[in-house]
Amino acid sequence: MAHGHHIIPKKTLFSVFAALIGLTLLTVITALTIDFGVLEIPVALAIASTKALLVVIFFMALKYDNRVNALAITVGLVFVSVFIIFTMLDTVFRGDLDNVSNITISQQEREDEQLRAREPDADQLRVAPADFVGVDDDEASAAVDEAATADEAPAQ
């Protein structure tokens, strides 16, 4: 079972190192001189991934190693992408049904205040069950009936 002890020639190690330095220079130069716009990060990541691959294959000797080790790190990478992709599926589309607002709570309260100042009668409006708390029963059931007929759908 000699595959655990493959000796990598010095020449290989030094050429890999040279390639890594070259790629580092490349990423600096592209970042400083060329404007890729939205592709900037993908380009940087592509170069970084190439470097990473070189390190893993030659320095970490995965090329000569048991394939189970390669499988382990690959599965790890897959789940890192799952983590990023599924989280961003939320954060990128946050509020896609206008179901959340991106203003702060205090801002919201200020707006409510302004609304109330503009329409003082709105306080009498009762829609949700919580609005009926503290209202005496007759008035409440009357309001419910009213709401029901208004919606043309029986309550319950």
Added chain:
Amino acid sequence: MSSATAAQGSPAASKAGNQGASTYLNHKKTIRSWLLTLDHKRIGVLYAVTLATVFLLAGLLALAVRAELFMPGETIMSNDAYNQTFTMHGIMMVFLFIVPSIPAILGNFVLPMQLGAKDVAFPRLNLASWYVYMIGGALVVTALLVGSVDTGWTFYTPYSSSGSVSVLYMTLAIFIAGFSSIFTGINFIVTIHKMRAPGLTWNRLPLFVWGLYATSIVMVLATPVIGITMLLLFLERILQIGIFDPALGGDPILFQHFFWFYSHPAVYIMILPAFGIISELMTAFSRQRIFGYKAIALSSVAIALLGFLVWGHHMFVSGQSAISGIVFSLITYLIGIPSGIKIFNWVATMYKGSVWLQTPMLYALSFLFLFTIGGLTGIMVGVLAVDVHLHDTYFVVGHFHYVMMGGTVIALLGGMHYWWPKITGKMYNETLGKIAAILIFIGFNTTFFPQLILGAQGMPRRYANYVEEFTFLHQVSTIGSLVLAAGLFLVLGYMVYSLFRGQKAASNPWGAATLEWTMATSPPDPHNFTRTPIVTRGPYDFHLADEVFGPQHTGDGAGDGAAPEPAVPRKTETA
């Protein structure tokens, strides 16, 4: 018992009941030899004692919660005390008990033996995992001493990023206890890959091993994320770094992503080894090859991997984007498929088998019933629209107790009864065992089924108070919890009694066909086997298991499948 002379003849069987033989329990006796042991079996026992203590404490907290809920209004504790009680109950049960439970106790003890190995791959790492766990436990105690935690076991921000400083200790505790899981996971994967006995191919691995393998994958992939989550939360508290705290421009929903990326897969850390145990019990007590070996083995791995794609179903009403709610809901349905495959296969294993209703089998049958309810309620809350109503109600509490307690804990109990003779060399009282199993089953359902109904009617979780209408069902639930506790204490009682007065166990009292039964004494030799096992058949090939049934299937083996009686230790063998 001495006719085991076939090709795989087992020296172990003939040694059963030998008095004075050196076993892992008695070859060294000092406390030091226990605390510094590298023997996987002793480490399993250390964990068993520790986790039983945690389970007891957390269980008492649960009884306190149920007592408070016996009547509406404030009864035995204040609202704050109530919040702290259920929080501690949750944290201890989840992080300190149920996550390590089956792997650390039974996995440690049984895994190397089922593989025909002398130990796990990294014995020192194994011992370290216990110490790391103890440090985590000590920090939890510290957190209680310096203050109180009332965030719930989920630590949602901004709750946890404001309020008492004990949260700091608690996050640190969970960060550290996580390493204990990681160590166990790494150890098990390497052991399964590298330490299998000659002839033990992947297709011949016992299904408990497959369950532990799948669990270990999840431990390795998910646990580091709870580590970084707790670390970031810690930094949020001391430096206000503004990643999770909305007051500082952070995003509390991001915290939930982090938390559930670990904690949903963590529920599979809990349940996958339980699946493994149930597979062992079903086949051993049905005297029948498992139905669909490959389907069960691979569905465990499938669940482990698929389990990483559904965490957002805990966040349907958190304000995450609608599209991700929809996607997470759809993938959640998929989890039902591999789970269903397993239930089907276990039932099919019993069909036309020779079902032997010993205590472990009673637990296996309980599991089938309870896990099915747990899984189906899981699918119900996995439906996006339905969950808007059910989220954060007692329905969810009912759901996860059906899977965690009805699934994992019941399987753990079944496994403890099954391997008890091997671990201790003693038999427990079978009659009491059956009574306790039935009490637990009844008590469990009485406690948690009403909670499903309460939840559907709108009883929210994590409140000390409730409206009058819910009183009756809450009282039923509390009474059920007392029955459940009685059953569990009964188990504790006769198990401890058996240590001192129990009958000596034969090496293979159940007539099972995996290596720990066929090749080792009860309790085993310090090195597990007296010689390296050579495996020539599958783990459930009873028809090839000459060492169990005798060479000509004359019923002369250590345990006879056709007639269960001889498998129970004979009177003559007891001292």
Added chain:
Amino acid sequence: MATQTQETQDVQAHGDGHGHHERLQHHFISLDQQFSSAKLGMWLFLVTELLLFSGMFVAYAVYMQWYPEAFAVASEALDWKMGFANTIVLLASSLTVALSIHFIQKGNTKAMITSLSATLGLAVVFLIVKYFEYTDKFSHGIYPGEAFNPTGSYAYLDVPNAVQYFSIYYVMTGIHAVHVIVGMLVFAWLIYRALRHHFSPEWYTPVELGGLYWHFVDLVWIFLFPLLYLL
């Protein structure tokens, strides 16, 4: 999977005949089995490290996508030349680690000790550079979190959400630096053992594992550099 079983069988089948190497632990059958177990264990540990860092990369991705302008402004405050220098330093240290394994495989303990010492030295250089970067930022009020209060030549950083960038920057590079320090301790220990002739071409598992760990530390930096410095 089939080859895997084959290998286990081989290992165990021919294991019994060998005389026992002093480094062979009792529960393994051969040094090969022991070595490949240790290596798989190390790779799995690296997987856990990967997932640990992934959390911070997720935080980075989310805030980067939400606040690209703030991130672009903030990243300008970092000196890319420092990051570049450190990248070269770490890449060189990876080379020296790989060389140290090459040397011990050939039985050249002396050369191995030299390359391990070079690695340790490069790690120190890395931390010195990092120290200057951190102190420069601190002296201008650029702290992680609430204390963030840029002054002087960095006053332009006082834009919304720049603080998130720096929080992430400090947490990521901070945890990375902790890993560098751990690596230094590992190398000191390896050098100590090598001086006592513990390693040989038959048995050099700790060097191999320490090397894998160090390459991983390098890998993380390979991604941190463009993402943090070159936006």
